[in-house]
Amino acid sequence: MSMNSLTSDFRYFDEAPPERDAPAPSAARASAGVEPQSVHLRFSGLGKRYEGAQGAVQALRGIDLAVRRGEIFGIIGRSGAGKSSLLRTINRLEQPSEGQVLIDGEDIGSYDSERLVALRRRIGMIFQHFNLLSAKTVGENVELPLRVAGVPRERRQRKVEEVLRLVGLESKRDAYPAQLSGGQKQRVGIARALVHDPQILLCDEATSALDPETTQSILALLREINRRLRLTIVLITHEMEVIREICDRVAVLEHGELVEQGPIWQVFGAPRHPATRTLLAPLQQKLPEDLLGQLQNGRRQPNDRLLLELRYTGASDREPDLAGLGAHLGGRVTLLQGGVERIQGRTLGQLLLAVADTPLAAEALRRQALELADSVEVLGYVAAA
Template sequence: MNASAQRQLPLEPQSSGIEAQHTELHPDLNRAHVRFVSLGKTYEGRQGPVQALGNIDLAIQRGEIFGIIGRSGAGKSSLIRTINRLEQPSSGRVLIDQVDIAEFNEDKLVELRRRIGMIFQHFNLMSARTVWQNVELPLKVAGVPKAQRQRKVAELLELVGLKDKHKAYPAQLSGGQKQRVGIARALVHDPAILLCDEATSALDPETTQSILGLLREINQRLGLTIVLITHEMAVIRDICHRVVVLEQGQVVEQGAVWQVFGDPHHQVSKTLLAPLQLGLPQELAARLTAQPLAPEATLLLDVHFTGASGEEPDLAALFAALGGKVKLLQGGVERIQDRAIGHLILSVAGSPHNRDELLARALTQAPRVEVLGYVA
């Protein structure tokens, strides 16, 4: 059996009658590669039980790159580690290919974990072993014959771009190169799922982009389902298909990346997105008033493009609708999953329309508009 066939081989599906009825109503759940059903996780603390996860219901589809984001302590690591049962849920279930993994014995867990690769923030490489030996070690432990090990290691080092570094030791590598070794090692058993635990948090921005590019290539070439956790919205934007936002162990928002970026609903999502967005310049914010203090006061509008319509922003039509003298003060539009997402802070002076009319006219050209106030 080839590697691709191994990755697609499902376990025997199991489901209760109630769950079968639910999947009939939501057929996408039948295709879910990973599914959390009413998942909860509680730890025993010094002052009593601490709930890390509560009532998590999620479905991750085969072959997608799924992001889990949240602030520190939100439960991201606890959630991702239930997929390979490094964490045992306190309640609920984790299904892989529709199979509940809770009752797996040690032999079944070994088989499961070989189907699920994992890469870490701090690489977890063995300093006394070369790049080749670090990648080869899981195969040796599994008793894979030497000739097969050599073929596999050579293939993976070629894939991650480290063919010429096979004799180097971790201390001789950059952070990005170490992470590439970690990725190669995670792929030695041809996993169907790859878990990424803050895999780029220790890297500089340029190296982060190269690692994300490699993960994207692996996803496309090998068809792996990739589940990554991060506290960086930029990582979610650049690589993920869908995202879930966690806060205090609860799902507070989820959806396609363009949806969450274009029109976040929960305050946590907005807070996480704030570093990526250009707000009102400080010098203007200091002069902003709720009502015009002089006849020549300028109205400021924050015009949002959420990508919901799929259409490109028509700035000429927007400016014409507002009338008067319109200036762009701050903001920008970017493309996420082929959708135009962003916002523009505009000043409008000398328009023949009053404030309510301007707001109404702006809403004919953009799905969301906020009146910020007036500046002299």
């Protein structure tokens, strides 16, 4: 059973999260462990304000963030958190109100229109609803940015063929978007985004309109082009499974502020900020209703079972040691539910154990279990099975 097949948020995040990096001044935090030479993209003190009819909206404030060359960087946050605004400052579809966006160390805010055109060719973008022209064929859609750029016909043809092959659509060149499935339309979107050999690919909810199976195939394609073309990918999504599947690191936005960032295993294994915990709650298991209903603080009958929740956060190299748990807890240990998975080579998960027929008291059991897990919570006693 995997963690994501279990739902809700029972207790998973109740206790104080483990200490991670100490608070740092914003310049240092911008790097967050990213070596200066590997930085591809940097936001520095970035703010964005929209002046609307109902007054101003501060969509982003004080964003300091570095994205490494060649990584897949995820941005998550609830609707309205500022994800799209942040992504769109990277190719200056949105102009920052404060601060800077630096690409390869250059402040793109200083670019004149000519350099801006060149910049936008170095940055591909794909969208939730694909943004294809319905009256044009697949080949024509992909060719369009090359036409606009004044690329000669022969080179255009060659490039269109090349990118359609890359996304597995060489046979659909003369088809119209209406004849394609959602997944195929997004492949056309990806092909079109790649015609200028970009160094950065921006994905705004690129799989959100697709069914789970198609999502998997698009993610596999993004992974492949990330590796083959050494492309830096910045993607925003509200689908946590997408982040877990392909991102290297993730940042969390809440009300326009950056509230948490780190490698996937770290943020998913031990989320610190309440906003992150809320976003990840659907991936966590909960205590089943029947057990919740009979949970009691003390042992009432000699054969009552103590429920323990063990957590593996990836912070240590601990893995669920089944024989060790049996030996350490000194009684009959039953696994009631649980899920463990490997993310970025780390073991993450939770186990709900029932311990019966043990001479040990709750606190002693907790301490014993803590030698074999990253955290342990005593939930209480339930009646014998």
